[in-house]
Amino acid sequence: MLRSCCVYGAGVLCVLLLIAGIAMALTQVFQKLINNTIKKQVVLENGTEAFSVFENPPPPVYMQFYFFNLTNPAEVLDGDKPFVQQIGPYTYREYRPKEEVKFLDNGTRVEAVNPKTYVFEPNMSRGSEDDIVRTVNIPAVTVMEKTKGRWFERFVSDLMTSHNVGLFGTFRVGDLLWGYEDPLLKLIQTFIPMDDHFGLFYKKNGTDDGDYIFFTGKQNYQDFARIDEWNGQSTLNWWSTEGCNRINGTDGASFHPVITKTEKLYMFSSDLCRSIYAQYESDVSVQGVPGFRFVPPSEVFANLTINPDNAGFCVPAGNCLGSGLLNVSVCKEDAPIIMSSPHFYQADDKFVQDVFGMNPNKEEHETVVDINPLTGMLLHGAKRVQVNVYLQQIPGFSSQTGKIRTLVFPVMYLNESVLIDEESAKKLYAVVTEANVIINIPFIVISVGILLGIIFIVFVCRQQTPPSTEAEREPLLSS
Numbered sequence: 401m402l403r404s405c406c407v408y409g410a411g412v413l414c415v416l417l418l419i420a421g422i423a424m425a426l427t428q429v430f431q432k433l434i435n436n437t438i439k440k441q442v443v444l445e446n447g448t449e450a451f452s453v454f455e456n457p458p459p460p461v462y463m464q465f466y467f468f469n470l471t472n473p474a475e476v477l478d479g480d481k482p483f484v485q486q487i488g489p490y491t492y493r494e495y496r497p498k499e500e501v502k503f504l505d506n507g508t509r510v511e512a513v514n515p516k517t518y519v520f521e522p523n524m525s526r527g528s529e530d531d532i533v534r535t536v537n538i539p540a541v542t543v544m545e546k547t548k549g550r551w552f553e554r555f556v557s558d559l560m561t562s563h564n565v566g567l568f569g570t571f572r573v574g575d576l577l578w579g580y581e582d583p584l585l586k587l588i589q590t591f592i593p594m595d596d597h598f599g600l601f602y603k604k605n606g607t608d609d610g611d612y613i614f615f616t617g618k619q620n621y622q623d624f625a626r627i628d629e630w631n632g633q634s635t636l637n638w639w640s641t642e643g644c645n646r647i648n649g650t651d652g653a654s655f656h657p658v659i660t661k662t663e664k665l666y667m668f669s670s671d672l673c674r675s676i677y678a679q680y681e682s683d684v685s686v687q688g689v690p691g692f693r694f695v696p697p698s699e700v701f702a703n704l705t706i707n708p709d710n711a712g713f714c715v716p717a718g719n720c721l722g723s724g725l726l727n728v729s730v731c732k733e734d735a736p737i738i739m740s741s742p743h744f745y746q747a748d749d750k751f752v753q754d755v756f757g758m759n760p761n762k763e764e765h766e767t768v769v770d771i772n773p774l775t776g777m778l779l780h781g782a783k784r785v786q787v788n789v790y791l792q793q794i795p796g797f798s799s800q801t802g803k804i805r806t807l808v809f810p811v812m813y814l815n816e817s818v819l820i821d822e823e824s825a826k827k828l829y830a831v832v833t834e835a836n837v838i839i840n841i842p843f844i845v846i847s848v849g850i851l852l853g854i855i856f857i858v859f860v861c862r863q864q865t866p867p868s869t870e871a872e873r874e875p876l877l878s879s
């Protein structure tokens with residue numbers, strides 16, 4: 401009697417557990433619970449952990465520069481293909497605290513500047529800032545481009561010849577990056593008002609690039625740390641007339657807690673003067689924490705034939721350079737600077753073939769962002785961009801440009817990377833594991849229900865076994 405009570409109890413419990421489990425799975429009650437917990441944690445408020453991470457992001461950011469050392473300058477001026485050797489990395493640790501932080505609009509937005517300081521890391525570098533690199537003399541090319549066809553063209557050309565300023569020159573790596581006084585720029589200041597210093601990162605050390613206004617996530621948690629305005633401009637205009645604009649995203653990637661595979665991540669890069677987007681590519685694991693890898697799809701760089709949306713790449717309008725290249729001349733004081741991926745990865749093969757020494761490959765030259773989908777936290781990111789100069793013969797400067805081919809000459813590429821620090825990774829791992837257990841509660845309940853169901857069925861079958869079999873066994877037992 402007691403036994404059958406237990407059996408039927410198990411049966412009832414099994415049905416209840418199955419109903420409860422299925423109901424919980426269907427209503428996603430635990431999923432919602434976790435989302436709500438995350439929502440509460442991703443609001444920027446004075447004193448919260450999210451805010452201290454926002455003010456002083458703990459993971460170290462490294463900026464690594466690689467230069468292309470030209471080995472055959474005389475031959476290139478005679479019309480040969482350039483032959484370059486990659487040197488570097490020259491590695492800098494990047495410190496980027498938020499400063500002058502002010503809450504606005506009742507705490508729904510927060511204003512800050514984001515100065516970046518670069519400190520050389522000899523142990524992570526191959527070579528020193530005193531290394532010499534032979535490459536294009538960018539100030540000279542800029543001066544030629546700006547003077548061509550103007551009345552003082554001849555004068556500037558003679559000045560360059562007499563001062564021995566050519567298309568190529570040798571430079572100290574530290575100077576080329578952080579700035580040096582250029583003799584030619586100094587000489588022609590009366591004709592062309594320009595800063596007489598030049599450097600690829602001139603005046604970038606310790607300076608900020610303007611006022612940012614971020615959403616705190618108080619109104620909508622999906623807006624957490626999203627940029628609303630930069631230097632008074634709304635960041636929603638996709639193409640501004642200047643072609644220089646920043647859109648959705650904190651430097652790195654736009655931050656959407658609970659990220660999905662279909663999301664497009666907008667990444668702003670002041671080097672590119674525009675933002676590009678990245679799409680889900682694969683699942684990854686960074687220090688044991690699961691993540692989604694987002695990479696810019698090749699359409700982002702494709703030419704107009706393949707992607708008509710890229711009309712914005714063609715500046716001035718209608719002037720397209722081909723897949724993978726972006727003319728950023730207007731953002732660089734009219735220097736003929738062209739941006740691409742390192743080694744012309746994902747660009748037209750023509751540009752790779754034009755220069756000996758280009759070896760594009762996915763692993764090394766792709767921009768990647770790895771994000772934990774549950775929290776939207778950045779696990780690892782690497783932004784990789786190459787700076788090139790557009791070279792061509794300029795009739796008024798025949799002694800400088802010689803018989804050079806028209807080509808896109810690679811000068812340098814950078815890899816700005818960040819990897820989650822071990823402590824944050826451990827914390828995140830614990831959160832993810834806990835969330836996984838909680839999310840699986842309905843399935844655990846269903847499994848227990850099924851188990852009870854099996855026990856119930858087994859017992860019921862045993863009880864219904866005909867008594868005759870038992871009778872047959874009796875002699876065996878008694879003997």
Ligand SMILES: *[C@@H]1O[C@H](CO)[C@@H](O)[C@H](O)[C@H]1NC(C)=O
Nearest residue numbers: 445446447500501502503510
């Ligand atoms: C945060 O609170 C501290 C102490 O109350 C205060 O000194 C600081 O100015 C506040 N920060 C902001 C950005 O409001």
Ligand SMILES: *[C@@H]1O[C@H](CO)[C@@H](O)[C@H](O)[C@H]1NC(C)=O
Nearest residue numbers: 504505506507508509618619
């Ligand atoms: C600011 O927030 C407080 C408390 O949430 C609310 O009572 C007040 O109306 C808000 N003020 C404005 C201007 O939104």
Ligand SMILES: *[C@@H]1O[C@H](CO)[C@@H](O)[C@H](O)[C@H]1NC(C)=O
Nearest residue numbers: 492517518519520578605606
């Ligand atoms: C940048 O500035 C910091 C502090 O002012 C200094 O320590 C560092 O050496 C500078 N970096 C470069 C590359 O000049």
Ligand SMILES: *[C@@H]1O[C@H](CO)[C@@H](O)[C@H](O)[C@H]1NC(C)=O
Nearest residue numbers: 469471487527531532533534
């Ligand atoms: C780059 O090339 C120049 C000229 O050939 C050479 O003097 C220099 O040492 C090279 N730089 C590096 C870092 O190898």
Ligand SMILES: *[C@@H]1O[C@H](CO)[C@@H](O)[C@H](O)[C@H]1NC(C)=O
Nearest residue numbers: 635636637638647648649666
């Ligand atoms: C930026 O984000 C907002 C809100 O999430 C969205 O409406 C807008 O379309 C985004 N901008 C671009 C250029 O995608």
Ligand SMILES: *[C@@H]1O[C@H](CO)[C@@H](O)[C@H](O)[C@H]1NC(C)=O
Nearest residue numbers: 703704705706720722723748
């Ligand atoms: C665009 O790229 C494709 C493939 O690389 C090529 O066939 C086509 O000619 C290119 N179109 C233009 C306008 O450059």
Ligand SMILES: *[C@@H]1O[C@H](CO)[C@@H](O)[C@H](O)[C@H]1NC(C)=O
Nearest residue numbers: 715716719721727729730790
């Ligand atoms: C790049 O853009 C500038 C300014 O818009 C233009 O003058 C120049 O001709 C363009 N360069 C190339 C190679 O198309």
Ligand SMILES: *[C@@H]1O[C@H](CO)[C@@H](O)[C@H](O)[C@H]1NC(C)=O
Nearest residue numbers: 462464742764765784815817
């Ligand atoms: C940055 O990228 C380069 C290749 O583009 C690679 O050699 C280097 O290891 C990367 N640095 C980090 C810190 O991942």
